[in-house]
Amino acid sequence: MPEDILINFTPQETRVAVMYQGAAQELHIERSSSRGLVGNVYVGRIVRVLPGMQSAFIDVGLDRTAFLHVADIWESRQQGEPTRPIERMLFEGQSIVVQVLKDPLGTKGARLSTQISVAGRMLVYLPQEKHIGISQRIERESDREALREKITRLVPADEAGGFIVRTMAENASEAELANDIAYLRKLWRDLQIMAKTAAPPALLYQELSLSQRVLRDFVNPETASIVIDSRENFQKLTAFAAEYTPMVAPLLNHYIGQRPLFDLHGVEDEIQKALARRVELKSGGYLIIDQTEAMTTIDVNTGGFVGVRNFDDTIFKTNLEAAQTIARQLRLRNLGGIIIIDFIDMENEEHKSSVLGEFNKALARDHTRLTVNGFTALGLVEMTRKRTRESLAHVLCEECPTCQGRGEVKTARTVCYEILRELLREARQFEAREFRVLGSVSVIDIFLDEESHGLAMLSDFIGKPISVQAEPSYVQEQYDIVLM
Structure with missing residues (x-):
């Protein structure tokens, strides 16, 4: 299609x-x-080296310091050499050329690498490598070998640098490949010249x-x-x-x-649906998607779907539809990291195998690297999806100021009882002629009706009058106590 x-x-x-x-x-x-920052090349300054984490924090001019792990240092990945501790390779105050692997996510800074790659139209240039790779999406072995031979002819054996052949180069001529090689080599030379003269932190190359x-x-x-x-x-x-x-x-x-x-x-409409917690299935079932800092959980429910044969058939059909929908929602919402899927429990092993097969088939169109494990002993499907940029929700939304990201607020009655306890604390701590409570309309309504007796009892106990005042602009959990 x-x-x-x-x-x-x-x-x-x-x-x-x-x-x-x-x-x-x-x-x-x-x-x-x-x-976005992925692909940008910076000359940065090492702020701190952490031997215990085998990592370093680097100032590249962003709001937060960026993160470099020892595994992403090119020198530590050379074949035939044992990996040296990071404290023997880097030191605080050192200037270093790095490339962004992952955008800042949540409270985490950008992730960096010292292995630079520069993408062109048909090739990706790896100036520190001596390797020719072919995109996995070019499947025919004859085409892969022909491309490898073309690049080998165009790249002299004594010249440094390697290349990854992109999918777009599948039918490229040698002249087109040669032009891309020349462009990428010039870009890398210019970048090296800038790196020698720029004062860190500085941006050397910005992605398209x-x-x-x-x-x-x-x-x-x-x-x-x-x-x-x-x-x-x-x-x-x-x-x-x-x-x-x-x-x-x-x-x-x-x-x-x-x-x-x-x-x-x-x-x-799809954008609005992709921001919702609940996703409706055409059959009448639905998904509940909860995205947290640690992982994303997806729960499958039958909802109003009633099978034509039996309950097992209903569950099987709902899970099959859910498998396709989940695969699409992962791409649409750009959900990454650890993902746990709770399909509706199935007793039939063939049904489990069919659902897992349908899920993997639907995921085949996803170009992001992912791994899917089978059903666990608890009937859950565990998977990971590489996270390279913020999810759609993190791009378009922010934490709710009313609930502070909890997804729920205290009831008006709970807030009333908190206010009564706070009034007692302040009466013992401060001398005041009167206490005035400012709160949301729903909270003040309870004080004027159901809890009026409790408020009067507290006023008698502390020996000071207590008045209340509704503030329409206050959210339900918000209140102030004014000493008169």
Whole structure:
């Protein structure tokens, strides 16, 4: 089935939707104020070396110091040499050239590597390696061998650096490959010159914008069209494609309709659904997706679905549909890290095998590296999905100021009892003529009705009048006690 890519431009952000069979499969958002950092090369200064963690914190000019583990230091990965402790390779105050592997996530800083790679149209240049690799998506062994021979002819044996051949190079001529090699070598030479003169922290190389990366990275043999809703950016991308990705240029289309592009294809609705905790299944079942710092959990429920045969059949059909939906939601929400899936319990081993097979089949379209384990003794499916950028929820949402991210708030009655205890504490600590309670409307209503007797008893006990005042702007857990 063909795949379409939609690109929506506004001055503030660029949004990309990858569509398959009329439904959004992936969403990528890049804001002008906070572009992604993966692929950027910096010259940084080592702030701290931690031998116990075999890691170092490096200032590259970001809000938080970035993180470098010993496993990501190129010198420690050379074959034939034992890995040296990080404290013998790095020292505080040292300048170092690093590349971002992962964007900052939550409270964690960016993850770095000293092994630099620079991506071109058809090749990825590895200046510190002497290796030729071929993309796994080029499956035919004859094509892989032909490409390896072409690169070997074009790269002299005495020249440093290795290459990874990208999928787009599958039908490339030697002239096109030679141009890409020359471009990447020049880019690396320029970067080295800048690294010698720049004072850390400094940015040496910035990865392409999201729209340019779409042309370089997202396009595959199944891509039928790339639809762009901005004339100015359509012209810019057409010029970029003509120079760097000529095979992609015929796929570019300028959308001139009156209706917003994402509305026309239902992407805006999909974004709203992807932010919800509950995902409805067509059969009547539903998923509950909870994303936490440690892991993501997905619970499958039958809901209102009633099978036509028996209960086992109902469960099996719900789990099959859930397997397809979960695979899509992982890509759509860009969920990463540890993921635990609680399918509805199945007694039949064939049903379990079929659900797991359907799940792996649905995940096959996901280009992110992942691993899936079978059902555990508790009937759970454990999997991991590589996390390289923030999830959709973390990009578009922030912690709720009312519940502080808990997902629930204290009841009005609970807050009332807290206020009564706080009044008693303050009466013993401070001398006041009167105490006035400012609270939300729901809390004050309880004090004026059901808890009026309790408030009067406390007033008699402390020997001071207590008055209450509703503040419409207060959330339910918010209150103040004013000493008069």
